[in-house]
Amino acid sequence: MSRVRKYMIRTMNSVSPDDSIDKVIKIMYKSELSVLPVVDHQNIFIGTIYSNNILKNIIPESFGFIDSSRLFYEVNEAVENLKYVKDEKVEKYMSKNRDAVRESSNMKKIAEMMLENKESLLFVVNDKGYLRGFIERSQLLHYLLDEASKDE
Template identity: 55%
Template sequence: MSLVKKYMMRTLNSVCANETVDQVIRIMYKIEASVLPIVDEDNRFLGTIYSENLLKNILPEQYGVIEMHKLLYEVNHAAQNLQEIKKRKIKEYMSPTTTAVQETDSMDNVAEIMLENEESRLYVVNHEEKLRGYISRADLLCYLLEMEEAEK
């Protein structure tokens, strides 16, 4: 039985729950990430912030529906809305129900969890719920490839 800790990525960026929206946006931009794990001061996993969560809170029209003739107005309005929330704590916009897996969990369970939650990555925690890394669909594919090769 293969464990998550064999396939997980241990290097990742995270943000603290008390960081502000503008700080997190700058981090996302700098590291080219649209999703980040949120941790407390002790590195305990609290949830996830998606850029989508922030966009939904600043776009004046229904998310994803911007008509071309209104684009300039919409962008200006979104910038004004962002101005109003940029100093708020990121924990106000996080998804606290993000599923995490234990580093000692079996890889056999990862595919089911990823598909049920429509996630391309799952964050990995230890027995103290401290963030240890993440596991992606690419890691899952590598595991499946190794399983297939082992059967030959």
């Protein structure tokens, strides 16, 4: 039985609830991720921060269709709004108590979870709740390939 620890990515960035949105945006950009784990001072996973959580607070119409004549106005408004939001704390924008998966979990169960819930990324913790890494769809594909190879 394959375990999550075999496929997960162990290297990752995280932020704390006291970090600024400015720092989050820079880390997201450098790591090429639109979601980051939020951990406490002991590296215990406590939630997530999504780029969409930030965007919906600076562009009120970000989840609807923006009329092309208003696009320039919306971008300028987002820039102005970000000037006020960038120094605020992660705690205000994070999703708390986001479920993480255990590194000892069965990959088949995680594969089902990712496919059913259309999850593209799941954070991985150990049995004590410490952040250990993450698993995304490319690792899911690797697991599925390994499973397909067993049948040959």
